[in-house]
Amino acid sequence: MKTDLNIIAKTLRRKIIETSFRARIPHIGSCLSCIDLLVYLYWCELKINPLESENIHRDRFILSKGHGAPGLFQVLAAKEFFPLNLLEEFGKPGSVFHEHPPKPGYIAGIEAATGSLGHGLPMALGMALAERIQKLEYRTYAMLSDGECNEGSIWEAAMLASAQKLNKLTVIIDYNKWQATGRSQEVMAIEPLSDKWKSFGWDIQEIDGHDFSQIKDSFNKAKDESKPSAIIAHTIKGKGVSFMEDDNNWHYRIPNADELQRSLRELEDES
């Protein structure tokens, strides 16, 4: 499994960068930091049948860090939520595939429009409450960025989820230590992040967000908890391409032809 997931993630990293180059789409660094987590979620964790993407009992996944959409779109295409060739429209005028997820109904598998940070987790909280009230059978997941934890609404949601004991709600924080214009610790003193979530009444795990074994263990453990669960995934922005890693210029930069080729060479499939 581990090898397979690594191969899949590497393939999707290539596609993210190729698409960014072709469609002039930014946020490569943010997509590369969370792609391993997305791959694990969609290949191993989420109970969603791509052929029944509106089944009422499906697990719900909200990409609260909506600027990671170029990564999520690649994942959904690879899982055949929609035909792969639809991504040829990515970034073209009139396409539904642009920088953020649109509202449901335009792209199969997208549960909520995100991109305005701080909305996704509260929406996921509502979905988790809806599961409990209607006695349905699903778990709800929301992926946040560390920068997104600047938003007060994240902490409003954190408190209510705790008060409501929503143990079927899991948050994954893609903690790449950067936000748009600076180090997340310097902009808003995000640390001690783990203690913050813990003090808000959540179960906490800290993992390496690029290690599939740790990712697997954390999701399994989250299911055993009686509280909402936050997985703080330490990641590297731009992970997988040496000259993009931990360089925040790649929050907005789009590769030139030379950078594209260098990236793809680094991400060649060695298997």
Place this chain on the structure above:
Amino acid sequence: MRSLFAKEITNIAKNNKKVVILSGDIGNRMFDEFKDFAPDRFINCGIAEANMMSLASGMALCGLRPVIYTITPFTTTRCLEQIKIGAAYHNANLLIIGTGSGLSYSELGPTHHSLEDIAIIRSIPEIRLLTPSDPEELKVQLNESLLLDGPTYIRIGKKGEPNIFSKDNYLGIGKANVIRKGTDILILAIGPIVSEALSASNDLANENINVEVATMGSVKPLDEKFLEENLIRNFKYWITLEEHGLVGGLGSAILEWASDNNYLDKLKLKRIAVKNQFINKLGNQNYTRKMLGLDSSGIRNTIKNLCEN
């Protein structure tokens, strides 16, 4: 109106298991009966309206019919972006109740006045904006809203609003109603303040000024058919009356309608609303209405001046 709301939503929720009440930590005791029979469907979301609005959208996307209840500024301007993105853009089946609208909480100061909510909610696509004038109209609109797709905002008063309508009125979303017949002046009002217009109209009758009073019921949708029918009746003036700011409310909506349809040369319109100002010297709702010229005597004076000039 808030008591009627609590009673009616409780009745509805007994049959409609999708209805969930989300409270922003208000409504103490009002929802006791609801909580007794459906404790799992009443959630006190705390003093955290942004989260409350977004989670309502999430609930709606998963099949529920959340009803969000708190004081108007906090369920509108406080969480405007969550209404725009979560509720309206997602076309979420939810209901936003703004209680104590306009100057209902006059003594509590500008923090609790809502004189901008119509202007801003009206600018958002795909959300209904309802302005019932009495408890019965609220009851009808509440029931209808919960059968329609998409979000609805209902702007209600607080307590003690008089009954305005008779059995002859057809109350429904997007439906204006004439509640006093007249020929000289047409008052188009929204909300409980229409009772001031009725009182002013009775006084003006003694001065041979014959005023027709209608309630618009909602600002979105606007009963354009009703407005068009009145264009040919040759009223000297149309007066819009609302407990809201002058900017962007009902008066603005009707002027925009007139402009967009090339009717500006067919009517004269005067807006009676709150000037674009904060209210610093406080009193109860009646005091503030009077101070701002929104009470019956203020309305009467405005109309008299129009007729004399």
